[in-house]
Amino acid sequence: MLSKVLIANRGEIALRVLRACRTLGIGAVVAYSEADRDSLAAQLADEAICIGPADARHSYLSAPAIISAAVVTGCDAVHPGYGFLSEDEGFAEVVRAHDLTFIGPSAEVLERFASKEATRRILAAHGLPTIPGSGMLRDESHALDEADRIGYPVLIKPSAGGGGKGMRLVRTPRELESTLKVSRSEAMAGFGDDSLYLEKYLDDNRHVEIQVAIDRFGNAIHMGERDCSVQRRHQKIIEETPSPALSDAARKELAERALKAVSAAGYENLGTLEFLVDGKGDAYFIEINNRIQVEHPITELCTGIDLVALQIKIAAGEPLGMTQADVVSRGHAIEFRIMAEDPAKDFRPQAGQIVAYLAPGGPGVRMDSHIYPGYEIPPYYDSLLGKLCVWAPDRPGAIARGDAALRELLVDGVTTNIELHRAILANQIFIDGKVTTNLLDRVGSAPFVAAGTR
Amino acid sequence: MPTSAGNPDPIGADADEALRTRRDHEAIAHLADELLPALIAKLAASGLGEIEVHEGGWKARLRKPAVAHDARPSTARTSEAHVASGPAAGRGSGPRPEERDRRPRPAEEPSEEPGRIAAKSPAVGVYHPRRDLVVGMRVRTGDKIGTVDVLGVKQDVVAPVDGVIGSSLAEAGEAVEYGQDLVRIELPEHTPVDPAGRPAREPAPVAGRA
Numbered sequence: 001m002l003s004k005v006l007i008a009n010r011g012e013i014a015l016r017v018l019r020a021c022r023t024l025g026i027g028a029v030v031a032y033s034e035a036d037r038d039s040l041a042a043q044l045a046d047e048a049i050c051i052g053p054a055d056a057r058h059s060y061l062s063a064p065a066i067i068s069a070a071v072v073t074g075c076d077a078v079h080p081g082y083g084f085l086s087e088d089e090g091f092a093e094v095v096r097a098h099d100l101t102f103i104g105p106s107a108e109v110l111e112r113f114a115s116k117e118a119t120r121r122i123l124a125a126h127g128l129p130t131i132p133g134s135g136m137l138r139d140e141s142h143a144l145d146e147a148d149r150i151g152y153p154v155l156i157k158p159s160a161g162g163g164g165k166g167m168r169l170v171r172t173p174r175e176l177e178s179t180l181k182v183s184r185s186e187a188m189a190g191f192g193d194d195s196l197y198l199e200k201y202l203d204d205n206r207h208v209e210i211q212v213a214i215d216r217f218g219n220a221i222h223m224g225e226r227d228c229s230v231q232r233r234h235q236k237i238i239e240e241t242p243s244p245a246l247s248d249a250a251r252k253e254l255a256e257r258a259l260k261a262v263s264a265a266g267y268e269n270l271g272t273l274e275f276l277v278d279g280k281g282d283a284y285f286i287e288i289n290n291r292i293q294v295e296h297p298i299t300e301l302c303t304g305i306d307l308v309a310l311q312i313k314i315a316a317g318e319p320l321g322m323t324q325a326d327v328v329s330r331g332h333a334i335e336f337r338i339m340a341e342d343p344a345k346d347f348r349p350q351a352g353q354i355v356a357y358l359a360p361g362g363p364g365v366r367m368d369s370h371i372y373p374g375y376e377i378p379p380y381y382d383s384l385l386g387k388l389c390v391w392a393p394d395r396p397g398a399i400a401r402g403d404a405a406l407r408e409l410l411v412d413g414v415t416t417n418i419e420l421h422r423a424i425l426a427n428q429i430f431i432d433g434k435v436t437t438n439l440l441d442r443v444g445s446a447p448f449v450a451a452g453t454r
Numbered sequence: 455m456p457t458s459a460g461n462p463d464p465i466g467a468d469a470d471e472a473l474r475t476r477r478d479h480e481a482i483a484h485l486a487d488e489l490l491p492a493l494i495a496k497l498a499a500s501g502l503g504e505i506e507v508h509e510g511g512w513k514a515r516l517r518k519p520a521v522a523h524d525a526r527p528s529t530a531r532t533s534e535a536h537v538a539s540g541p542a543a544g545r546g547s548g549p550r551p552e553e554r555d556r557r558p559r560p561a562e563e564p565s566e567e568p569g570r571i572a573a574k575s576p577a578v579g580v581y582h583p584r585r586d587l588v589v590g591m592r593v594r595t596g597d598k599i600g601t602v603d604v605l606g607v608k609q610d611v612v613a614p615v616d617g618v619i620g621s622s623l624a625e626a627g628e629a630v631e632y633g634q635d636l637v638r639i640e641l642p643e644h645t646p647v648d649p650a651g652r653p654a655r656e657p658a659p660v661a662g663r664a
Contacts (some may be wrong), residue, residue, distance in 0.1 A: 050631040068604045072578065098610060
């Protein structure tokens, strides 16, 4: 087993990893930037070390600073948390080159699954459905044939583009004909390459992800799925498990297919496979997250498995110590991301001092947060204040506990999205389990808040 | 002109130097015998890194040092139990958070006080002072004082101001963190450094004129 872990992250996840280390009886050193000197993780840690200035490029994103800190404090492993360097294969490689254990997939695994496009091809080859698309379009008639085969609506995508740039949505053959020429010249002007391809557009989709864990001996388990369809501009706000979008049989089948494909593709460590699920319940693979995820606690609440501890054990070279039959998911869990953001002002991040803070309690309530009264939120990083998670034997029970806990949660000093959470919980679409990823962006959050405060 | 607490100066600002020096000594003795023991107890119990008390024209500031050999007599007893010599030696001996030494705030404190400036570590790594570094040596802003070895790459430790090398706050070969005070830089003798127009002196840390 490992003896001492350098925690190279901040906020609630640094605290979460510290707790896992303590549970496992492993030493831990919290690496912090100058702006995080007063952070709860740095204060609670037996050992903490300042690795650089507030600017993350010279602290949480600096491989030399992090590895030097691990070396001088006598650590034998580095936990990258999420974000920052957590999925950087170059960082994983340098960590290993200094005889330290990277707590995550190996550099080879990270490299193999670094590109979304390549990952989709690999997992498609191992039997996972991906979003239907065409090859490069030769001409207009080829485009029309391909669109017919895929089924409208389709997205016209420039091959050289990325991040949604230059995409156009068409719903009919007529639209396709008239748009194709424009798209070609736009792609040429924008990317210097006029190659185009088509991809099926999923109108009202849901985001469903499968949690897996695979050790180096080939033992593999899945821990069910999480539904992360409540999003705003592709940022998750509320997550729940199980997904209300899928039947028990469909959930089980998706998780088993995902696990089989990702094991066969050579994945190792903790990972999450993300899918888009369309209105008919068909799931399409989009990408793998090679790290612990923000929303992992809801899986922990339902399965009783400490995912961070499991991740550390796998990285240390230990076997999973359990089989699929040992993984039993009970009840329903929901996570609310508590953000220092002002929903009334386009979700602008808020900085300032936490004047008062009171975490909610009661059965099935868990609060993972790094804030405390007097804590000054540094303006340099993300605005996540914490994660309120609730568990109950069924979904209505979890919604009720969620609302009770949100009412109890007190965060004074900065504007938060707590009221938005309550408004979403009270919304009939959410209660019916029918939220799609585009809902908040389509409707806007103002109507939710307005309806919720009546 | 400040006067020592509870001891107004009948002669006024033009009192001769000998009398003033004697008064200073009396005030310091009062601080050392009565005020400091109480403050030390308070500091030890509080978990704070620093306490500053103003009394009359005097102030006393106690700070838990970052490294053991930096401990001044007034704080050594309370702090040595908690503070090891830097990150490598580990703050990991397990003190409870509430009683543990709060790490120094290198970015703020020393530089706020004229005459108490320190050269800081530019990175997390292993500190090596310049071989010829001695107390009393004059340095100019930007002069190299030593290096911090970050995985084999040396980063320079430089003097932040013109001044004179004072006490070392870290040993050669010691693991240091980013921003850690490494070498005290005293301002030159002739520079006026406090409102009273008196230069900072070596015994100044415990009690000085406000």
